[in-house]
Amino acid sequence: MRAQRRKGPASAVVDGVSFSLNRGETTCVVGESGSGKSVTARAIMGLTRLEPALSVSGEIWFDGKPLHQMDNPSVARLRGRDIAMVFQEPMSSLDPLFTVGSQLTESLRRRHGKLPNQNLRTRLLALLSDVGIPDGERVLRSRPHELSGGMCQRVMIAAALAGEPDLLIADEPTTALDVTVQAGILALLERIRTERGMAVLLVTHDMGVAAEVADQVLVMYSGRIVENASADEVFESPRHPYTAGLLSCVPALEGEKPSVLPTIPGSMPSPEQRPPGCAFHPRCARSADRCSTETPLQTQKPGLEYACWNPIEPTFLPMPTADVPTHTAQAPKEDAR
Amino acid sequence: MTTLATEPALLTLTDVSKHFSIPSPRALRPTERKVLRAVDGVSLSIAPGETFALVGESGSGKSTLGRIAVRLSEPTSGTVTFSGQDVTHYSGRQLRRLRPRMQVIFQDPLGALNPRMTAGKIVAEPLQAIGGLRGSALDDRVDELFRAVGLDPAQRLARPRTLSGGQRQRVGIARAIALNPDLILADEAVSALDVSVQAQIANLLDELRENLGIGYLFIAHGLPIVRQLAQRIGVMYLGRLVECGPADEVLRNPRHPYTRALIGASPVARRRARRERVVLAGDPPNPLSPPSGCRFRTRCPQAMDLCASQPPPTVEITPGYTAECHLLQ
Numbered sequence: 001m002r003a004q005r006r007k008g009p010a011s012a013v014v015d016g017v018s019f020s021l022n023r024g025e026t027t028c029v030v031g032e033s034g035s036g037k038s039v040t041a042r043a044i045m046g047l048t049r050l051e052p053a054l055s056v057s058g059e060i061w062f063d064g065k066p067l068h069q070m071d072n073p074s075v076a077r078l079r080g081r082d083i084a085m086v087f088q089e090p091m092s093s094l095d096p097l098f099t100v101g102s103q104l105t106e107s108l109r110r111r112h113g114k115l116p117n118q119n120l121r122t123r124l125l126a127l128l129s130d131v132g133i134p135d136g137e138r139v140l141r142s143r144p145h146e147l148s149g150g151m152c153q154r155v156m157i158a159a160a161l162a163g164e165p166d167l168l169i170a171d172e173p174t175t176a177l178d179v180t181v182q183a184g185i186l187a188l189l190e191r192i193r194t195e196r197g198m199a200v201l202l203v204t205h206d207m208g209v210a211a212e213v214a215d216q217v218l219v220m221y222s223g224r225i226v227e228n229a230s231a232d233e234v235f236e237s238p239r240h241p242y243t244a245g246l247l248s249c250v251p252a253l254e255g256e257k258p259s260v261l262p263t264i265p266g267s268m269p270s271p272e273q274r275p276p277g278c279a280f281h282p283r284c285a286r287s288a289d290r291c292s293t294e295t296p297l298q299t300q301k302p303g304l305e306y307a308c309w310n311p312i313e314p315t316f317l318p319m320p321t322a323d324v325p326t327h328t329a330q331a332p333k334e335d336a337r
Numbered sequence: 338m339t340t341l342a343t344e345p346a347l348l349t350l351t352d353v354s355k356h357f358s359i360p361s362p363r364a365l366r367p368t369e370r371k372v373l374r375a376v377d378g379v380s381l382s383i384a385p386g387e388t389f390a391l392v393g394e395s396g397s398g399k400s401t402l403g404r405i406a407v408r409l410s411e412p413t414s415g416t417v418t419f420s421g422q423d424v425t426h427y428s429g430r431q432l433r434r435l436r437p438r439m440q441v442i443f444q445d446p447l448g449a450l451n452p453r454m455t456a457g458k459i460v461a462e463p464l465q466a467i468g469g470l471r472g473s474a475l476d477d478r479v480d481e482l483f484r485a486v487g488l489d490p491a492q493r494l495a496r497p498r499t500l501s502g503g504q505r506q507r508v509g510i511a512r513a514i515a516l517n518p519d520l521i522l523a524d525e526a527v528s529a530l531d532v533s534v535q536a537q538i539a540n541l542l543d544e545l546r547e548n549l550g551i552g553y554l555f556i557a558h559g560l561p562i563v564r565q566l567a568q569r570i571g572v573m574y575l576g577r578l579v580e581c582g583p584a585d586e587v588l589r590n591p592r593h594p595y596t597r598a599l600i601g602a603s604p605v606a607r608r609r610a611r612r613e614r615v616v617l618a619g620d621p622p623n624p625l626s627p628p629s630g631c632r633f634r635t636r637c638p639q640a641m642d643l644c645a646s647q648p649p650p651t652v653e654i655t656p657g658y659t660a661e662c663h664l665l666q
Contacts, residue, residue: 208604
């Protein structure tokens, strides 16, 4: 997978977003609603082509192929095979009139064509047991309304896996689910990523979810990527004030409890009302004169990019459990389990 | 908080149940109905100026219990006592007199605010209808309320659509506090908001509690926000209150296996804090046919034979702290 660059129309919902995804890694796109994370995800899938209001420019390279130059039928052939997507609302992504079995069969045929019945059944059951559904026989005969939300999301993931994709895009896959069910789905995504070595792009608004599963984190604000770094960097030493702000306003379950939660004043501007310069500067405590006039450039260091004129300097001192890294700028990477 | 013993409770629910009779899904005969025990024998009390949080998965009965607490719905059995009065079977005029003292803030502010009314009118409505204010007294009070919730009084003319999510929720809060209520039911009031805005609204709710002495019944599914706001926590599972006690205690040293699972499953936005992820087996069972004995036993990692045959006892751990589990005996 190669780098991509995308620019939108005048009031761009997503503006100058470039990043690359690596095989076998989970990349989380985090940001608040309206930051452009879903549009970015859908653009990779080529789904933005179906929306007349959106024009997408720039380059999207997938496995050496220029998706941005391909015509719609060619992109459609990739969809559900090489690139698959899981959406937020599992219940509304499945067709209520068809059984799970027939919907999964459709997904299987995208890669394997027509399969003999016996073979098909074995594959369907294998898929379901892969996503942690033990009583596959029953589920295959069920229609979506007979299943719980967590079960439906497992079915959606099974459908996405049926095409044996190289890239799985999951747009808020656990947002509609309870935390206990969410934990199961996240564990499942992580297991199949390591087993199949595919790349996962997970869009989420929940910093907690990103902390649990991400190898790489892209932080988006008002249509731009403000920080792109390894998860360890982002969570332990965020450079962009917005990233730091996002992290500090999430209340913790352990440790000291602040009497008042830290907040970021104001709210995110819509694309039409995006201020000049850095879009975050009206809400930023570190903003300087320059921030309101000049759009910050991406500062690139190995494994670390951020768009800020006045970034937070990394401090490695207050790290309670780990050894303090002395000569590397990068925190030790935890193994992906 | 230990205020319980000394101060009379603001709201007390005693052995409250709410059962719904619904047609059996398989029966074509409409006479065959099943009973859904949405809330089953729950007792709790909220002190004045206290935030009591109800947590649990969807379908656990938290919202149903919340609606009973503010008498938007009548319990099937049990009693609801609000500042010393038994309000369980209040209706019509009696309820209307009670309403100013108990208000609700909803999850989706856009759905809870009339799109055709301006923000100012929305906040003024209860003041006119029940407070009897008009003219400049009304205007002044609306301005005061706007400032109290961090809105610019100039935004009185804005309609909900043109406000941001956080501002809408502030309008909803201004309306709820307009008549100086003693109790506010906040049903997932911050769940739909973005994190930076969620923190703002959480701080506002807490500030109002301190300044105005409002008690909250705070329904949420996110534990971190509950830890920040609540003094006491009740954990619900399939209609039962399985653990109930001081917030810090419950979160630091949970006694019920379900509470432990909930805490373990909550994602934490810290890399170093990554803990062993607790994955509960399966989904919550169908509330129409809950498991025998302990309702949690089908997903409980520590279930024993006893759990299937007998419902667990309510064990008092310390005064004001209870949990329902066979393991605690």
